[in-house]
Amino acid sequence: MRLVNIKPASGPRILIGAVPIIIALVAYAVLSAARAEANPNDKVLPTFLAMARAALRLFTETDPRTGQVTAMADTAASLWRLGVGIGIATLSTLVIGIALGVVPLVRAALGPIITVIAVIPPIAVLPILFIALGLGEASKIALIAVGIAPYMIRDLASHVAGLPAEQFIKAQTLGASTWQLTLRVALPQALPRLIESLRLSMGPAWVFLISAEAIASDVGLGYRIFLVRRYLSMDIILPYVAWISLLAILTDWALLTISRKAFPWAHGGGH
Amino acid sequence: MSALLSLEDVWVEYGEKVVLERVNLEIAQGEYVSVVGPSGAGKSTFLRLILGQEGPSRGRLLLDGTPLTPECSPDRGVVFQRYSVFPHLTALGNVLFGLECAAAPLTAKLLGSARKAAREEAVAMLEAVGLGHNLDVYPAQMSGGMQQRLALAQALVKHPRVLLLDEPFGALDPGIRLDMHELVGGLWQEHGLTIVMVTHDINEAFKLGTRVLAFDKRRHDPHAPNRYGATAVYDVKLDRKTREAGPPAEWAGQPGAGNM
Numbered sequence: 001m002r003l004v005n006i007k008p009a010s011g012p013r014i015l016i017g018a019v020p021i022i023i024a025l026v027a028y029a030v031l032s033a034a035r036a037e038a039n040p041n042d043k044v045l046p047t048f049l050a051m052a053r054a055a056l057r058l059f060t061e062t063d064p065r066t067g068q069v070t071a072m073a074d075t076a077a078s079l080w081r082l083g084v085g086i087g088i089a090t091l092s093t094l095v096i097g098i099a100l101g102v103v104p105l106v107r108a109a110l111g112p113i114i115t116v117i118a119v120i121p122p123i124a125v126l127p128i129l130f131i132a133l134g135l136g137e138a139s140k141i142a143l144i145a146v147g148i149a150p151y152m153i154r155d156l157a158s159h160v161a162g163l164p165a166e167q168f169i170k171a172q173t174l175g176a177s178t179w180q181l182t183l184r185v186a187l188p189q190a191l192p193r194l195i196e197s198l199r200l201s202m203g204p205a206w207v208f209l210i211s212a213e214a215i216a217s218d219v220g221l222g223y224r225i226f227l228v229r230r231y232l233s234m235d236i237i238l239p240y241v242a243w244i245s246l247l248a249i250l251t252d253w254a255l256l257t258i259s260r261k262a263f264p265w266a267h268g269g270g271h
Numbered sequence: 272m273s274a275l276l277s278l279e280d281v282w283v284e285y286g287e288k289v290v291l292e293r294v295n296l297e298i299a300q301g302e303y304v305s306v307v308g309p310s311g312a313g314k315s316t317f318l319r320l321i322l323g324q325e326g327p328s329r330g331r332l333l334l335d336g337t338p339l340t341p342e343c344s345p346d347r348g349v350v351f352q353r354y355s356v357f358p359h360l361t362a363l364g365n366v367l368f369g370l371e372c373a374a375a376p377l378t379a380k381l382l383g384s385a386r387k388a389a390r391e392e393a394v395a396m397l398e399a400v401g402l403g404h405n406l407d408v409y410p411a412q413m414s415g416g417m418q419q420r421l422a423l424a425q426a427l428v429k430h431p432r433v434l435l436l437d438e439p440f441g442a443l444d445p446g447i448r449l450d451m452h453e454l455v456g457g458l459w460q461e462h463g464l465t466i467v468m469v470t471h472d473i474n475e476a477f478k479l480g481t482r483v484l485a486f487d488k489r490r491h492d493p494h495a496p497n498r499y500g501a502t503a504v505y506d507v508k509l510d511r512k513t514r515e516a517g518p519p520a521e522w523a524g525q526p527g528a529g530n531m
Contacts, residue, residue, distance in 0.1 A: 166351045167357060
């Protein structure tokens, strides 16, 4: 049988998918054990036990200096920045993206400037944001919003503009005004796409968050990682990276679930 | 009986390219006009003109004696070959849409007793096209024939003065197509509709229509193929059929019959 025709059944497929992960974990355990044996104070490859100990301390013990559980305070601060940032980006995408897609006049007026903004690397404007908005929360939120909104706006505008022209004509023959057409034809069909592009933008959003926190902050997941880097504290960095990944996976899963439940027609499913 | 829809010396030109030239036509209330012709003969342009999707370069179109602006409006319903229904609405939602737009300018949603009344109207329309058991089904779960039935119900619930069909059965299987012929023929009779249908299928054109228009170019310049536009070169009225199968006599002279 040809290789391309061998399709694993669902049970074995999970097993096959688990093998590389298990290999990676075992390889790390073996390597870190070897280094720990050579030097009990090794910092570069901490053992799973050392990481668990550090994680337990950060996730449960109250820091006497701040009076808070460090990891929880970091998570809350980061998620708040991320949430507000993507919230602003999503709302402005919804308004501008749909207006661009539906109204040719708006497309003619705003299309070029959004194209220009979209090609500016967001990190390059970070100093401007720091100067204009200060080093507080506003500049970090602004970086996330400015970083992901242009892509999302362009994606949504092209999606809405690409809806079959027949639908817009049909809606007009059914008596729809521009507003009704936007509200009942464009908006509902834009929403699943908006969630889709938000899912794709979550990666860059995290990058912008951690960049902003690394440069100027006193709390946050990105701040902590870059702070403990000075002490080569891999036993803190690695659990934090795992934690961030877990948060990212949960967010993605939540967005997908919302989209599936709210827009079954967009996922080829029933009602 | 005066014409419901008239075209007076209508031309459509795109720059140098003449698509339609000197189209003079009168379409009466209750006619079923089939439009045939080779590709590129301006059949679809003719339909878009009546629909209001585009305006004529010269001449004018009159509906009930009033000049038409190049914009779509609820007095002219349409069913396209594809993409006529909204994929994000159920069958019922698709038909309700037109009623909701008229009744709720701001939200385009109806609530309470207004919704109940509109729902009854929409359900009756869906039953008339044979979709009474598929109210909560999304278009993606429907066959092509069912989607076209839905598109018809969606257009007819607004009681348009003229119903425009743009190759409505072109994408359907032959068997389904015959069912649809029966449905559209029946609806035309029952509701006293005025229909303009563009089709590639000559048999279909003669089977359903009370009048067949053939679009083609009268003149042809081999050195400048775009120099001359098309017009209705044949206008065949199938009178015998109008009497036999046309709308009952009581509809004649009732311009509002299709506009209840």
